[in-house]
Amino acid sequence: MTVTANTTISRDAERILRTIAGEEKAFRELVDEYGGLVYNFIFKMTRNPEMADDLTQEIFVKAYRKLDSFDRTRPFRPWLLRIASNTTFSELRRRNKVVSISTLEEENPVFEVQDTSETADTARIVEERLSSRLVLDAISALDPRYRQVLLLRYREQLSYEEIAEVTGAPLNTIRTWLRRGREALRQQVRGLLDP
């Protein structure tokens, strides 16, 4: 673990201790620092700003209530993202936005038949025409579990262990979801660029 990471852990641990001691200002510091992370994680997962707004509030209230059970020797960010992930998936399930992975793979055998072939043209087209919006569109079309691991890995730059902590899935499952998610994303982008 790097010096920066250790500094962050101890700073967050100190804020949490102050919060538990009744100092609300310390929790506000946590909200100020991680509010944007949580909001954007939900927004990228759902593309719904109202849901991101509502769930961000709910997640911080849950975190506040569970602070005394948090292991202060561990980083706060994955712990908070785990609450965010659980809350977001609960809401997506409630809205019937989550289907089982097995159903998904039956309906989309492309995940099993990987086509990693490329030409100089496809790479150039992707580089030239792939806007942030198109990336978001492509990732929004994926199963939420693939979407989540791709965002956690490449956007938030979490390690496998941290992603496993956030999702509650075993490391091997994370690796599999990442591999399939990357392939699904590639297929999606190709479809959007060449409809």
Place this chain on the structure above:
Amino acid sequence: MNRFDDFLNEDFDGETPDTESRILLEKLRDLEDAPPPADLTDRIMRRVQAGKPPEKSGVIPVFRRWAPVAAAVILILGATPVLLGQFGPDQPELAERLPEQNAAEDPVTVAVAPENPLPGTYVPPEKVAAYFEQWDADLVNEMETYAGQAPDETTALMAALPEDSLGYGYYESPYEDPLSALVGF
């Protein structure tokens, strides 16, 4: 090598990722964050302090803030007439009636519990029994008073009552039971 390159190295098992994948994942890494609403932190802190449901900006939070008060006022206003007895099941009307009127309908209740002359009031069996014992004694006295004389209609009626009609908490005389009277007793 930066963290992102470390990730790619780890994810592609040490192989160099193809250009398309690398571009795609870099685009994913560089996705810009949307700015959260400016007052989000304040709303979170208010919820944390009060344990309230999510607040929205604009009119809705005002409505949500005052909704419980409005609900309580409506409830109180709605319940007040009932609490005051205005919408009770004919209670004021019955209470205003003369005891004799009630007695005609429910002589046992009124006689045993005159302080609460509402039909349907529960009267303990022992109290009813005591009432009928007294009534029986009065009847005997009355009959003794009239001994040797021709019994008047009331005395004859009382004497004709079956014994088991007394002391069970209700009056079984077919002559004074409106329902029985209706069906032809």
